[in-house]
Amino acid sequence: xxxxxxxxxxxxxxxxxxxxxxxDVVIVITPSGEAAVPIAVVPFAWSAETALREVDVTKVxxxxxxxxxxxxxxxxxxxxxxxxxxxxxxxGTWRRLNVDYLxxxxxxxxxxxxxxxxxxxxxVTTGDALLSLEFSSRAGGMRYTAHHIAxxxxxxxxxxxxxxxxxxxxxxxxxxxxxxEFSLMVADADGYGPQPVVRxxxxxxxxxxxxxxxxxxxxxxxxGNSSIYTQELASGQRQLVASFKGINGAxxxxxxxxxxxxxxxxxxxxxxxVMDLATRRTVQLTRHFGIDTEPAxxxxxxxxxxxxxxxxxxxxxxxEPRSGAEAERITRQGExxxxxxxxxxxxxxxxxxxxxxxYKIALLDTERNILRTISDGPLDESPSxxxxxRMVLYASRRGTQGVLSAVPIYGAAAAGQTAHQLIFADxxxxEPAxxxIRQ
Amino acid sequence: xxNLTRFTMLVTAxxxxxxxxxxxxxxxxxxxxxxxxxxxxxxxTVTAVDPTDYTDPRNLDRGDSLxxxxxxxxxxxxxxxxxEYRDIIAAHATYLGANGxxxxxxxGHADERGTREYNLGLGERRGxxxxxxxxxxxxxxxxLSVVSYGEERPANNCSQERCWSQNRRVEIVYTSQQ
Numbered sequence: 001x002x003x004x005x006x007x008x009x010x011x012x013x014x015x016x017x018x019x020x021x022x023x024d025v026v027i028v029i030t031p032s033g034e035a036a037v038p039i040a041v042v043p044f045a046w047s048a049e050t051a052l053r054e055v056d057v058t059k060v061x062x063x064x065x066x067x068x069x070x071x072x073x074x075x076x077x078x079x080x081x082x083x084x085x086x087x088x089x090x091x092g093t094w095r096r097l098n099v100d101y102l103x104x105x106x107x108x109x110x111x112x113x114x115x116x117x118x119x120x121x122x123x124v125t126t127g128d129a130l131l132s133l134e135f136s137s138r139a140g141g142m143r144y145t146a147h148h149i150a151x152x153x154x155x156x157x158x159x160x161x162x163x164x165x166x167x168x169x170x171x172x173x174x175x176x177x178x179x180x181e182f183s184l185m186v187a188d189a190d191g192y193g194p195q196p197v198v199r200x201x202x203x204x205x206x207x208x209x210x211x212x213x214x215x216x217x218x219x220x221x222x223x224g225n226s227s228i229y230t231q232e233l234a235s236g237q238r239q240l241v242a243s244f245k246g247i248n249g250a251x252x253x254x255x256x257x258x259x260x261x262x263x264x265x266x267x268x269x270x271x272x273x274v275m276d277l278a279t280r281r282t283v284q285l286t287r288h289f290g291i292d293t294e295p296a297x298x299x300x301x302x303x304x305x306x307x308x309x310x311x312x313x314x315x316x317x318x319x320e321p322r323s324g325a326e327a328e329r330i331t332r333q334g335e336x337x338x339x340x341x342x343x344x345x346x347x348x349x350x351x352x353x354x355x356x357x358x359y360k361i362a363l364l365d366t367e368r369n370i371l372r373t374i375s376d377g378p379l380d381e382s383p384s385x386x387x388x389x390r391m392v393l394y395a396s397r398r399g400t401q402g403v404l405s406a407v408p409i410y411g412a413a414a415a416g417q418t419a420h421q422l423i424f425a426d427x428x429x430x431e432p433a434x435x436x437i438r439q
Numbered sequence: 440x441x442n443l444t445r446f447t448m449l450v451t452a453x454x455x456x457x458x459x460x461x462x463x464x465x466x467x468x469x470x471x472x473x474x475x476x477x478x479x480x481x482x483x484t485v486t487a488v489d490p491t492d493y494t495d496p497r498n499l500d501r502g503d504s505l506x507x508x509x510x511x512x513x514x515x516x517x518x519x520x521x522x523e524y525r526d527i528i529a530a531h532a533t534y535l536g537a538n539g540x541x542x543x544x545x546x547g548h549a550d551e552r553g554t555r556e557y558n559l560g561l562g563e564r565r566g567x568x569x570x571x572x573x574x575x576x577x578x579x580x581x582x583l584s585v586v587s588y589g590e591e592r593p594a595n596n597c598s599q600e601r602c603w604s605q606n607r608r609v610e611i612v613y614t615s616q617q
Contacts, residue, residue, distance in 0.1 A: 203591035205555050225586050226559065247563055247587055250556040263556060268567075270560040291560035307557055313516070314557055339554040352554050356515065359552060379598060381554055397551075400596055431555070 037157060039065060040074035040099045045084035045106035048115055055142040057117065057149070061103065063190065064150035064164040068391065069408025071154075074099055086120050086129055094124045101130075103153055111139045119149055121156055131156050143192065161437060163189060163386045168393065169197070169207040169216050170404065170432040184218055186233060189434070191404075197231060198238070205431060210253045213436045217241070217251035217260060228262060230277070241275065250294050254301055261285075261295035261304050272306050274321055285319050286327060296341040305330065305349065307338040316340045316351060316364075331364060333371040339382065340364075343389045350383040350392050361394045363409060374407050382431045395430045402428040493530040494537035496616055505530035509611040511569055512604065515550070518564040520572060528572050531611055536577030542615040545569050547587040548594070550603035555589055562587030569609045 041062045058076075065071035074097060083089045084106045094102055105119035114136060121131035131152060137145040147164035154162030166189045175181050182204040187194035198204065202221035209216055215232045226248045231238035242248040246265030253260055260275045264282070272285040272295045286292040290310030297304055298318075305318045308327070316331040316338070331337040336354040343350070346366075353362035353373060361375040361383045375394060383394040390410040396403055488497050490504035498504035511524045520528065535541050547566030549558035566585035574580055595602035 203588065205589075205591065221588070221591070246585075247559050249559050263560070265560075265563055270563065291557060291564065293556045293560050294554065307554065309557075314553070336553065338557050354553065357552065379551060397598060400598075 036070055036072040037101065038072045038074070038099050039101040039103065039153075039157075040079060040094060040097070041065065041103040042079060042082055042084070042105075043076065044104070044117070044119075045082075048107045049110040055146060057105075057107065057142060057146045060143060060146035060190075061150045061153070064147060064162075065153065067190065067406070068154065068162070070158060070390070070410075086122060086132075089122060091124055091127050099124050101153075101157065103149075105149075109136075114138045115142065115145075117145060117149070119152075121153055143188075147188075147190075160388050160390065163388050163391070163434070163437065165189075165438050166387055167213070167435040168404070168432050169209065169435065170395075171204050171207065171430050173402075173428040173430070184216070186216075197233065197236075198229075206250055207431060207433050208251050208253060209433055209435050211255055211257045211436055213438055216433075217253065219249050219251065228260075230260075241277070241280065246270075252295050252297060254297050255299055256301060261297060263293040263295065263306075272304060272319070274304070283321070285321055288327075294339045296339075298342050299344055299346050305340045305342065307340070314338045316349065330366070331371070333364075337362075337364075341384055343385050344387065345389055350385060352381055352383065361392060361407075363392070374409060375405070380405075382433070384432065384434045386434050387437045393432050393434050395432055400428070402430040404429055404432045493533035496534075496538065499534075499613065499616060506534055511565075511609045511611070513565055513607040513609075515603070515607065516553070516561065518561065518568045520568055525572075528569060529576055532573040532576030532578050535573065535579075535582045538617050539579075539582075540615055540617050541613065542582050542584075543573075544612045544614055545583065545585045546592075546610040546612055547585060548592060548606055548608050548610070549590045550606040551590045551593065551598065552603065553590075555591070559587050559589035562589045565607075565609050569611070 041058055043058045062073045066073045078097060081090060081093050083104050085104070089102065089104065102122040102124055103119060104122065105117060107115055107117050109115035117135040117137060119131070119133055119135070120129050122129055133152060135145050135148060144165065150164045151162035154164070167186055168189055169184065169186050172183045172185055173180060181199060181201060183199045184197040184204050184207055185194045186197055197216065200220060200222045205219045207216050207218040214234065215230055217228060217230045219226050219228055223243065227240060228242040228248045228251050229238050230241055241260065242262055242264065244264055244266035247270055248262065248264055250263040251260050258277055260277055262273055262275060263270055264273050269289055270291050270293055271287065272292050273282045274285060275282045285304060286306070288308065288310045290308050292306055292308045294307040295304045303318045303320055305316055307314050308317050311329065313335045314337065315329060317327040317329050319325070319327045334353055334355065338352045340349040340351040348366060349364040351362055351364060353360055353371065358377045359379055359381065360373040360377040361380045362371050362373045364371045374392060375396065379397040381395050383392050385392055391406050391408050393404065393406045396405055488495060488501065490498055490501060492498060493506055498506040501507055505527050508527045511520065511527065531543065535543065545566040547562030549561045563585060566587055570583045570585050573583060593602065593606045594608065595605045
């Protein structure tokens with residue numbers, strides 16, 4: 001596995017920057033397209049008294065912006081000047097390097113007192129300071145602060161919130177046969193600091209975030225049959241919420257966090273239900289002999305989208321829990337559309353679009369009813385939107401290994417569609433879900 | 440009238456008992472079967488198990504009996520039971536019908552193509568298809584349970600049809616044999 005990983009890395013390193021987040025996680029960033037915003041993040045000046053620079057702030061900010069696919073960052077080797085204050089900036093130099101924006105800053109303070117980070121976002125064309133901010137950070141909090149800086153740059157230039165202070169939940173499988181172990185993991189959105197939420201010899205699947213980002217729901221086979229648990233990440237406290245006869249699957253928190261949509265076969269057939277998490281009472285939303293599963297809420301909570309093969313093959317339908325009206329079919333493109341989820345602005349669905357041997361991630365513009373694929377297949381799955389709707393995260397297979405990829409889907413960055421974020425890990429990684437923006 | 444009915448039943452019962460007694464000259468005594476037992480192992484029929492006797496627990500582990508076959512395979516995205524598996528399913532149904540204490544779990548599986556939760560549904564549908572057929576052929580519902588693992592427990596791990604065809608299956612697992 002190590003060798004494969006090294007080769008994969010070597011192959012990508014030639015034209016990519018590689019961020020080593022941890023021993024077993026590597027993020028490969030393919031350079032953004034020509035249409036991306038050219039920006040230079042100049043190495044911050046360090047006057048802080050510190051034995052060890054625990055985090056390379058500049059690198060974290062640079063990688064965040066690159067990963068988004070919406071910025072083209074200037075390689076550090078090309079920076080012939082390294083200003084840290086606006087008065088030191090020679091704008092002509094940066095114009096000649098075809099940079100539109102410049103991020104500069106300095107770090108002060110100490111390990112014991114904490115750090116102060118002063119940063120400036122400068123418009124190279126006009127010479128204006130768009131942002132001049134001061135952040136304070138404890139030792140140990142520098143990585144988070146660096147993501148915060150990247151978020152403010154992202155929002156200042158693109159007018160939408162960034163997603164760099166978010167997390168991913170995913171499932172890994174390691175070992176073979178009797179030694180197989182499944183782990184539900186949570187890591188920063190850049191793959192850094194993976195932590196196990198739960199481990200099991202039996203399959204774990206379908207992790208889903210609560211809207212406050214503090215807990216997850218997931219399916220576990222630890223009791224022999226499938227059961228659904230919710231678990232608070234900080235305390236580790238978990239609750240068994242569904243363990244009915246038959247399948248207990250596909251949990252999805254409602255936008256207000258008070259309900260859980262799920263798929264249960266306790267009636268003898270797999271149907272969509274909504275459970276009130278306070279009372280644990282369930283309401284059945286579908287009644288059909290077909291397979292109904294993979295419920296997903298619209299952001300306003302009005303609709304529940306789901307996968308059903310009631311028409312012969314799996315397609316996306318939706319129901320309106322409050323009206324109780326008949327399910328309405330949404331997708332008609334191709335023979336297999338499943339596991340939809342809706343973008344934060346409700347304008348599109350991301351789903352798995354397939355035929356017999358080829359499963360790709362696709363976006364469906366719900367208003368114009370146009371479907372376009374955004375991945376290459378052949379076994380891509382579990383797509384989810386970044387909380388700002390500008391990227392899609394999904395899992396794919398490379399040989400017997402699972403890999404996570406993220407692709408920019410918005411505006412200029414989506415035009416090239418080659419920008420990928422790949423996380424290689426030992427073992428098999430699957431079923432990622434992108435957290436909401438931290439509150 | 441009631442008395443007459445009762446009397447008739449009594450007479451009938453006596454007649455039946457007498458008839459039975461007349462067939463078996465030995466009086467019914469608890470000790471009698473005990474004495475008969477030691478002669479059983481000596482019977483030559485014991486070693487010759489009929490592999491087509493699907494009521495015989497010994498056939499569960501004999502390779503020449505259909506009862507030893509425990510996996511039913513399916514076509515892609517299908518839960519229709521193919522004709523070649525009907526005899527195997529019928530054999531297990533016969534066994535369960537004859538052995539009231541026997542219990543099986545039908546573990547439904549899917550290949551990796553398609554989404555995981557849909558495949559959980561597909562695995563259950565396959566398990567139910569086998570369960571329904573066994574149920575219809577003489578087993579009782581209380582002897583049968585279905586669990587779906589979807590694509591989570593592949594028998595073979597490769598992304599080609601030779602593995603996929605092995606993974607689209609229902610495994611018949613005896614949790615109690617008699």
